[in-house]
Amino acid sequence: MPKTGKWQVRWQSAARSARSATRAAVRSAQTAVATTQQVWHATPRHTQQTWRLTAVSAATGLAVAIVAVAASGPWDSGQRTAERAEAAAMDGASGEHHAPDSRPAPSAPPVLPALGGRAPGAAGRGAAPAPTDAGLADALEPLLKDPALGPLRTASVLDVAAGREVFGEGQGKAATPASTVKLATAVAALSALGPDHRIDTTVVLAGKKRIVLVGGGDPTLTARAPRHGAEEQPANLRTLADATARALKKRHLTKISLGYDTSAYSGPVQHPIGPNENIAPVTALMTDEARLDDSDHGTAPRDADPARTAAGTFADLLHDRGITVDGDPGGAKAPKKPDRIAAVHSLPLSALVERMLTHSDNDIAEALARQTALATRQPASFAGAGKAVRTALQREHLPLSGAVFEDGSGLDRDDKVTAALLSRLLLHASSPDHPALRPVVTGLPVAAFTGTLSNRYRGQSAGAGAVRAKTGTLTGVNTLAGTVVDADGRLLAFSFMTTGTTDPQGAQTALDKLASAVANCGCR
Numbered sequence: 001m002p003k004t005g006k007w008q009v010r011w012q013s014a015a016r017s018a019r020s021a022t023r024a025a026v027r028s029a030q031t032a033v034a035t036t037q038q039v040w041h042a043t044p045r046h047t048q049q050t051w052r053l054t055a056v057s058a059a060t061g062l063a064v065a066i067v068a069v070a071a072s073g074p075w076d077s078g079q080r081t082a083e084r085a086e087a088a089a090m091d092g093a094s095g096e097h098h099a100p101d102s103r104p105a106p107s108a109p110p111v112l113p114a115l116g117g118r119a120p121g122a123a124g125r126g127a128a129p130a131p132t133d134a135g136l137a138d139a140l141e142p143l144l145k146d147p148a149l150g151p152l153r154t155a156s157v158l159d160v161a162a163g164r165e166v167f168g169e170g171q172g173k174a175a176t177p178a179s180t181v182k183l184a185t186a187v188a189a190l191s192a193l194g195p196d197h198r199i200d201t202t203v204v205l206a207g208k209k210r211i212v213l214v215g216g217g218d219p220t221l222t223a224r225a226p227r228h229g230a231e232e233q234p235a236n237l238r239t240l241a242d243a244t245a246r247a248l249k250k251r252h253l254t255k256i257s258l259g260y261d262t263s264a265y266s267g268p269v270q271h272p273i274g275p276n277e278n279i280a281p282v283t284a285l286m287t288d289e290a291r292l293d294d295s296d297h298g299t300a301p302r303d304a305d306p307a308r309t310a311a312g313t314f315a316d317l318l319h320d321r322g323i324t325v326d327g328d329p330g331g332a333k334a335p336k337k338p339d340r341i342a343a344v345h346s347l348p349l350s351a352l353v354e355r356m357l358t359h360s361d362n363d364i365a366e367a368l369a370r371q372t373a374l375a376t377r378q379p380a381s382f383a384g385a386g387k388a389v390r391t392a393l394q395r396e397h398l399p400l401s402g403a404v405f406e407d408g409s410g411l412d413r414d415d416k417v418t419a420a421l422l423s424r425l426l427l428h429a430s431s432p433d434h435p436a437l438r439p440v441v442t443g444l445p446v447a448a449f450t451g452t453l454s455n456r457y458r459g460q461s462a463g464a465g466a467v468r469a470k471t472g473t474l475t476g477v478n479t480l481a482g483t484v485v486d487a488d489g490r491l492l493a494f495s496f497m498t499t500g501t502t503d504p505q506g507a508q509t510a511l512d513k514l515a516s517a518v519a520n521c522g523c524r
Helices: 014-042 045-067 133-140 178-193 237-250 306-320 349-359 362-375 382-395 419-430 504-519
Strands: 152-159 164-169 200-205 210-214 255-261 339-345 468-474 477-485 491-499
Touching: 133 152, 133 164, 133 504, 152 419, 164 419, 178 349, 178 362, 178 382, 178 419, 178 468, 178 477, 200 237, 210 306, 237 306, 237 339, 255 306, 349 362, 362 382, 419 477, 419 491, 468 504, 477 504, 491 504
Parallel strands: 210 255
Antiparallel strands: 152 164, 152 491, 200 210, 200 339, 468 477, 477 491
């Protein structure tokens, strides 16, 4: 456990002895989790597959029983694939450069309790003791003086059950959020479209012997063979080719010309940072995020013209199914009243949000910002998407003072948000009044377990497995925003931001210590 000195939990009287026993049990379970992780990484992969669930369950079962119960609301299969997906290992230098990792991530304990935070044996929503403003200040203010943090350092911690801020430091100052702006993108998209919304990719007739492949903006559309055993499958171009070939043959058509339509999106396709392995050109038609390797998250070389390549691949797939495509596919516009002959649908928006947050997926983030623009009748461009995100958040009555949304991913340094907005986004998503926003919480990486936090918090027993947070890193910018259950069983939302840093690893560690201090805190 990290040394917190005078900021440790203050034992007040013999009446709290029962809670002391509970905390001791939790710490024992958390130590077991750390031990289990070390054994896990040293174990052959085939052995991992055999006992991954039982090993982790044995290590974390006690903590699960004491700390958390399954949260109510439309969780859509609990913590979903985000808790079971492969973790993207960070390179330690940048929150945007995620090294691929083919190892399966061990399942983390369900650290989010029933919304409202109920202490063991207590009754009523929010019955767990609430931290005090002074208690949290004692714990966090010294840590905010860490020299590894930049000259601008801001913080906000909210009590979810009470819906109020219990600690703030410069929380109203707007700063560059980096990838934590994805929290705003997620809340905006879910509130505008709903968690069950799916993005269509279609094929329509555009003449007697001509078809058009129409992109709807699904960046997870894949041309790869389906993954065996995967619980959820993204839309597949092969499936679309199957359906298209059947429809054409029913019409006695075996030779056609092919066009492709990307008009759902407008404006520049290139992100302002220019060609970059963190993001593909933003177009309404692409497969596998325009990756030129076999990765499915993290950095990768990207195709310069994803739409043309996707159409070429579709033509090849049709040829394999007995349909000849005359000439090369070209850009086209679908008829205003198209005759749709085939379609595939993306995973639901809830799953896309979770994947975006877990792996800090920039391509999905930009797509969701544009889907928000389409839903609010704004141009589906960088500018239109930024306006749409702001409009959607205004409708949710969130604090937008100083906020600027230049993109949906956070790669643009001109993005600006406050720590107060980030923590309020998380409070909003955690509220029982907003069940449609729950994927924002379930998609957060889990410290030392999943996504962009998989390589952080190791050795920090208070934070590992307990902190769930979105990372954000650009050169000189480090942010962390998420949720944590404190030592008393109280659910808190937090955000920590700093700019002007010169030591990326040191700044990350400083932010992690802040979140661990909240996890370790009774703070009364």
